[in-house]
Amino acid sequence: MSSNQLVSMQSITKSYSTFQLGPLDWGIEPGLVYALVGPNGSGKSTLFRMMMQLVHPDKGTLRLFGMRYPEEEVTIKERIGYVPEESIDHGKVKVSGLVSFISQWYPRWNDETYRRLVNEMGVPVESKYHQLSKGEKKRLSLTLALAAEPQLLLLDEPTDGLDFFGQRVFTDEIDRFLQENDHRSVVLATHRVEDIRKLADVLVLIHKGRYLGSYEKDQLTEDWRKCWVDSLPNDADSLPGIVHVEPGPPAYVITRSYEETTAALASKRSTITQIFPMELQEILEYLFMLEEKSPRKSG
Numbered sequence: 279m280s281s282n283q284l285v286s287m288q289s290i291t292k293s294y295s296t297f298q299l300g301p302l303d304w305g306i307e308p309g310l311v312y313a314l315v316g317p318n319g320s321g322k323s324t325l326f327r328m329m330m331q332l333v334h335p336d337k338g339t340l341r342l343f344g345m346r347y348p349e350e351e352v353t354i355k356e357r358i359g360y361v362p363e364e365s366i367d368h369g370k371v372k373v374s375g376l377v378s379f380i381s382q383w384y385p386r387w388n389d390e391t392y393r394r395l396v397n398e399m400g401v402p403v404e405s406k407y408h409q410l411s412k413g414e415k416k417r418l419s420l421t422l423a424l425a426a427e428p429q430l431l432l433l434d435e436p437t438d439g440l441d442f443f444g445q446r447v448f449t450d451e452i453d454r455f456l457q458e459n460d461h462r463s464v465v466l467a468t469h470r471v472e473d474i475r476k477l478a479d480v481l482v483l484i485h486k487g488r489y490l491g492s493y494e495k496d497q498l499t500e501d502w503r504k505c506w507v508d509s510l511p512n513d514a515d516s517l518p519g520i521v522h523v524e525p526g527p528p529a530y531v532i533t534r535s536y537e538e539t540t541a542a543l544a545s546k547r548s549t550i551t552q553i554f555p556m557e558l559q560e561i562l563e564y565l566f567m568l569e570e571k572s573p574r575k576s577g
């Protein structure tokens with residue numbers, strides 16, 4: 279854990295009548311895109327809302343850019359671009375008026391970025407807010423978050439409601455956001471595997487309020503393989519890395535540690551005849567199943 283973390287959480291908990299988030303120890307390092315991944319109701323939005331001080335933790339310590347709520351709320355929020363899951367209702371105000379109002383809160387507001395995004399995203403600035411479609415509200419919300427030139431982007435279901443074109447612009451803009459400055463980070467919660475595949479560096483798994491583990495995405499797709507095997511050993515399911523054995527035909531194993539499994543199978547005189555990469559979605563399904571049984575430590 280480095281000292282220049284953008285966010286650090288120590289033993290954070292938040293309880294509702296039927297739900298508890300945490301205790302959670304987690305940190306956000308600069309220069310990375312984190313994907314918060316978890317089933318519906320696992321606590322992703324609650325976590326975002328906590329980082330925006332819309333929800334207060336019951337226990338634990340939350341620091342953003344080394345600062346704390348409520349004392350340094352203004353300085354903290356100047357550095358965050360937040361896109362909530364449900365767009366905030368701004369009523370009948372004209373979009374351009376709303377933007378003039380909101381832009382004043384951000385000392386690093388970039389008009390050039392704003393104009394470029396309005397153009398690329400096709401935000402109808404002359405319309406009244408309540409007339410915008412769900413996708414247009416999302417486009418506006420993303421435009422505002424990016425034009426504020428934040429250090430940290432918190433994006434809760436950012437592509438929900440966006441059409442294909444909007445999704446592509448979004449992906450390009452996130453790449454651009456990170457390339458412009460390597461001290462920035464993005465946290466996104468999404469159910470779209472495509473967003474995770476394209477954007478995420480680190481996958482953070484959360485389930486029923488419990489942190490299940492953090493994984494480097496590229497490492498995951500390196501390590502996880504489906505291997506067809508000649509003469510499957512009887513004890514295949516206890517060999518290193520193997521998470522699933524299919525007796526076949528064709529007999530195959532699924533491993534979460536390709537190198538270890540290859541060596542173990544070789545020592546049993548088993549031959550791998552074909553190796554297949556695994557889809558990220560399939561890996562995630564296995565991870566949720568496995569990590570739920572034996573969670574790793576928070577990272």
Ligand SMILES: Nc1ncnc2c1ncn2[C@@H]1O[C@H](COP(=O)(O)OP(=O)(O)OP(=O)(O)O)[C@@H](O)[C@H]1O
Binds near residue numbers: 294322363
């Ligand atoms: N204000 C509240 N009062 C009571 N319960 C709440 C409140 N806010 C959230 N919860 C509960 O906390 C749990 C986590 O909700 P949250 O919205 O954080 O999940 P999520 O992972 O973002 O879900 P989704 O993927 O469906 O958006 C849910 O069971 C929800 O009902």
